[in-house]
Amino acid sequence: MTSASRSDGAAIGSIALVGAGPGDIDLLTLRAVERLRAADVILYDDLAGDALLSFAREDAELIAVGKRAGHPSPKQDELNRLMISYAKLGKRVVRVKAGDPAIFARADEEICAARDAGVPIEIVPGITTATAAAAFLGTSLTKRLVARRVQMVTGHDVGGTLPIDLDIAALADPGATTCVFMGKATFPALAEKLIAKGLSGETPTVVVESLGTPNTHVLAGTLSEIAAQLAVEKPQGPCLILYGQALAGAGRGLA
Ligand SMILES: C[S@@+](CC[C@H](N)C(=O)[O-])C[C@H]1O[C@@H](n2cnc3c(N)ncnc32)[C@H](O)[C@@H]1O
Known part of the structure; x- marks a missing residue:
């Protein structure tokens, strides 16, 4: 330089x-x-x-x-x-x-x-966790005719709660793949809003914890299941949460 x-x-x-x-x-x-x-x-x-x-x-x-x-x-x-x-x-x-x-x-x-x-x-520049997670899961974030948009959002405002000004309609777009950063604590509240806005509770959802470390852990399920799981379990490591139809089948069988 x-x-x-x-x-x-x-x-x-x-x-x-x-x-x-x-x-x-x-x-x-x-x-x-x-x-x-x-x-x-x-x-x-x-x-x-x-x-x-x-x-x-x-x-x-x-x-x-x-x-x-x-x-x-x-x-x-x-x-x-x-x-x-x-x-x-x-x-x-x-x-x-x-x-x-x-x-x-x-x-x-x-x-x-x-x-x-x-x-x-x-x-x-570096490889963001969003694309690194997709590689780890062996999936693509975009999918022809299924996921035409990728969005990255924070689940955490300055006070640690779900930001009140999130565009829930955009986040509930079934044609998008959404990557939620800093959202493990607020995801249950976000999922409730998404479902109320019309996104199916069956939407494929994956949590990737501590990617790139020996403690990498994956939770895969539906939006409703993962929200319920995160409400009870409190993962300690940093977590990226991805949801959308492009994630169908992703992360199953990965610990
Ligand atoms: C301050 S943001 C940094 C994002 C980073 N600049 C990127 O491009 O990935 C921190 C958030 O990124 C995600 N993150 C960062 N490192 C991670 C990792 N190793 N495994 C899973 N998620 C991670 C988590 O959502 C975490 O709360």
């Missing part, structure tokens, strides 16, 4: 938001590996997994910035300040993000903060 200099002529560093993909190290991009190898400072969290730290230089500074629902984590503006302060010391900063940095990863806030501070920032 291009370097920049301050008005006093001192070099300033850079920030790269690097997509870690679903956790499997061989699903990192070559560019991600390059940025990790070149980094002076790497900020990472538990969702991104730490296997990729094997690419860090021995003298790189590794900073854990845990971000998991229900656990204490640094505030976004503290993280922004941290990245910017390292970059202003001339460091190449890598901020690792699970999946793709452009999907539910608050990359927009980091990009704005870096631009406001005059620090060069780039995004290195």
Whole structure:
């Protein structure tokens, strides 16, 4: 990435938001590996997994910035300040993000903060959990004449509840495949709204928990069954929930 200099002529560093993909190290991009190898400072969290730290230089500074629902984590503006302060010391900063940095990863806030501070920032895309889950399930998210649309939605607003302004009619589209991020706690409430809007309770639904880790676990069933199961069971790992006719038969037989 291009370097920049301050008005006093001192070099300033850079920030790269690097997509870690679903956790499997061989699903990192070559560019991600390059940025990790070149980094002076790497900020990472538990969702991104730490296997990729094997690419860090021995003298790189590794900073854990845990971000998991229900656990204490640094505030976004503290993280922004941290990245910017390292970059202003001339460091190449890598901020690792699970999946793709452009999907539910608050990359927009980091990009704005870096631009406001005059620090060069780039995004290195990664494989989002949605497509990694489809690959794991051996299915396609689109299906000719059956699923002509894919939508990604968060099931979690700033307070951790189901966002009140979700477009339920769009989410109840039987011709779409819907991927719900951060939705394991609110899915029972969402499913109730979907069914009330006309989506069949028989719609194929799959939960993929802790993808890309040795603890990967899959629940497959119908919308009604999965909603009822999630209301009782409380999966501990991060979960992606997918529903729609393209998921018919997907995940059956996978533990
Ligand atoms: C903050 S979002 C990050 C999404 C990420 N940028 C992506 O493209 O996949 C976190 C949510 O992504 C999903 N997620 C991330 N990693 C996951 C994993 N290993 N297994 C299942 N779901 C995961 C879960 O829905 C989790 O609550």
